[in-house]
Amino acid sequence: MVVQQVRPWEWLSPTGAEGEPKPLTPAGERILTAASTLFYEQGIRAVGVDTIANTAGVTKKTLYDRFGSKDKLIAAYLQRRNKVWHLFLDDQLNQRKPGTPEEVILAMFAALTEWMTESQRGCGFINASVELAAPDHPAMPVIVAQKQWVRAEFLAQAELAGCQRAGELADRLLLLHEGALVSYRVAAMSHAPEVAHRAAADLLANWPRD
Structure with missing residues (x-):
């Protein structure tokens, strides 16, 4: 069986629904790099634009000229993180060379286990969703699209494997995947990704096929 992976950058642009971002100037790149580190390590609400500008070595005017607002900078941070995650996952799949949809x-x-060893504060998208309560925040479409992508990949592979009720299987796999991220961060369960991996293997082994 030929595995037809849904390539991350074909299914979802890293920017969500707004298309590719404009190329960043050197100052814009420094701002986004500084904001990405600060937002992830300290929290979105805890970090102000003054701190970001000072860390990036720019003025607040430059920050606003490039990104428009802190909210849009938050969206850009998550877009960047989304792209990094997709490239990491694709690299992992290329290294492992899976031969079947399962x-x-x-x-x-x-x-996910490999990713979490370098992301000690958990999932940046889940963390952001907790801090950004407003459903109309510019970053929310990026967060939602990232989670939808994970389910879509599970669904595509379940259908290729001939699994019955592929949508339900994709839902269960998504709950395992995202539950591992939350448990790792909130419950200090460092082995959560490994537990989710074993649970997913058991689920796939016993799921009915056509």
Whole structure:
């Protein structure tokens, strides 16, 4: 069976629904790099534009000229993180070379284990969703699209594997995947990704096929 992976950058632009971002100037790149580190490590609400501008070595005027507002900078941060995650996952799949749809799904869970060793504060998208309560915040479409992408990949692979009720299986896999991220961060469960990987393997092994 030929595995037809949904390539991350084909299914979803890293910018969500707004298309590719404009190329950043050197100052814009410094701002986004500084904001990405500060937002992830300290929290979105805890970091002000003064801190970001000072860290990036620019004025607040330059920050606003490039990004328009802190809210739009938050969206840009998540867009950047989304792109990094997609490229990381694709690299992991290329290294593991899964040969069946089931192996693709399990490789995604294995990649989660690798990702979390470098992301000690958990999922940046989940963290942001907690801090950004307003549904109309510019970053919310990026957060929603990132989670929808994960489910869409699970669904595509489940359908390729001939699984019955593929949508329900994709829902369960998504709950395992996202639950591992939350448990890792909130419950200090460092082995959560490995537990989710084993649970996904058991789920796939016993799921009915056509």
